[in-house]
Amino acid sequence: MYPSTPPETGRDSWPENRPGPAGPHRAPDPRGRPAGPDARSPFDGPRVPDGPRHGDGPRPGDGPRNPDGHRAGARVTDGPRPDGEVDPEELDGEEELPPVPVRRLLSVAIAGFAGLLGVGLIFGAQTAGPGARLPFAVVVFGVQLLFVLAWTMAMRPPALLLVGGVAVAVAAAADAAAVLPQIAALAPLGYVAAGGFLVGVLGQLVRRADRARVTESLGATLFIVVGVVAFGTLIVLSRIPKGTQAIFVCLTAAAVALTVARVTDAVLPWPRLAPQVPRGAAGVVIGAMLGTLAAGILGSYLVAFTPTSGAVVGLVAAAAAALADLGVGYGEAGRQMAGEPPTMWVARHMQGPLGGFALAAPAAYAMSVFFL
Structure with a gap:
């Protein structure tokens, strides 16, 4: 039998990466280089001196904090903004508006009004003859008044009374221009529409309070005047074969x-x-x-x-x-x-x-x- 190796007394076992005051223990390098923080290879290149590394500088958010707990310069998103604006990021989470319900009785009432309006215009046209255009002009003028009332109250131009008055005057002038000429034509109606629009615009520009909404005023005046004159084409149409x-x-x-x-x-x-x-x-x-x-x-x-x-x-x-x-x-x-x-x-x-x-x-x- 081979003699057994005598046990080595007084020797501790090999530590396995035990942390200590000097850091973890490293095994000696088999190539003969010393272990420890100074262990370097000739191929490791020059040693960089200890100092602040890249990226260790102060961060944008590491500045001093305000008394309210927020960093200086940081954007506070909790609560409404002082200027009343809405953050675009908050708009993504807004809920859509609920759909408007359909009111069935109201739809039936509007249908009845449309039918009565059509019947009135049709029967008014049937009463018009070669020498009797005035009854149909009266019917058309009544419809024009309803048009002026509805659209001025709905669009609410800046000078509401002025636009309404000009539209009523244009309606009367358009009906007269459709009935009085010997030859039925649309040219007189065009002149009336241009004149009424010009008067309405000048009347609104004179008033200082209406100049700020001049674009809206022009659009509403033009639409109402053209709509009123459009009904006058029915009188002209009743005069041709x-x-x-x-x-x-x-x-x-x-x-x-x-x-x-x-x-x-x-x-x-x-x-x-x-x-x-x-x-x-x-x-x-x-x-x-x-x-x-x-x-x-x-x-x-x-x-x-x-x-x-x-x-x-x-x-x-x-x-x-x-x-x-x-x-x-x-x-x-x-x-x-x-x-x-x-x-x-x-x-x-x-x-x-x-x-x-x-x-x-x-x-x-x-x-x-x-x-x-």
Whole structure:
């Protein structure tokens, strides 16, 4: 048997990375280099002196703190900002506005008003004769007054009374320019519209309080004046051949489109075109289709029309009226979202049908002159 190696007394076991006051113990390098912090290889390069390393400088957020606990220069996001502005990062978490509910009885009431308005204009046109244009002019003037009332109260231009007065004067002058000339033409109506717009603009520029909102004043004045003059084209159309029948076909199509669209919104307001607009796409489409159908049926019974020509003319009038009515809804929703004060309830809901017929009237004249 081989002799066993005598045990070495007084020798501790090999420490395994025990921390101590001098740091962890390192085993000696087999290549003969000393262990410890001075152990370096010839290939390690020059030693960098001890000092501040890259990135050990002061950080932007390590500055002194204010008495409230925030660092100096730091942006405080807790609570409202003193200038009243909203942080764009906070807008991402805002909830969307709830959709506006569809009021069914109100939709039916607006549909009834659109139907009565169309019936009044159609029967007024039937009373007009070669030497009796005044009764129809009186009917048109009444509709123009409703248009001025509804749109001035809804748009609320800076000089409301001035714009309303100028619009009423323009309505009377446009009706006179459509009845009095020996030859029916639209040129006198254009002169009246330009003169009324100029008077309205000058009247608002004279007032110092209205100069700050001159752009809004010009837009409202122009829209109301043009809408009032547009109804005067019906009087001119009643004086040309086939004009009365064209009024019958086009206004019937417009009245059917507006009435059916509103009734459909009361029954099936789907799909919603916008959450803030209480209208449905089904009503607009179905109304325009049924208005075109009604015009085509009337065209098969009238002498100056055929089913095809009646359908084409009715399609233009019905689409114009339906889109104008829909645009009024979007405009009202935009005013409410902008925080403007609500207008008169009756005037606000009369806008759609009145705007639809105001756009359908010149469309009927254009289709009659250029298509028939």
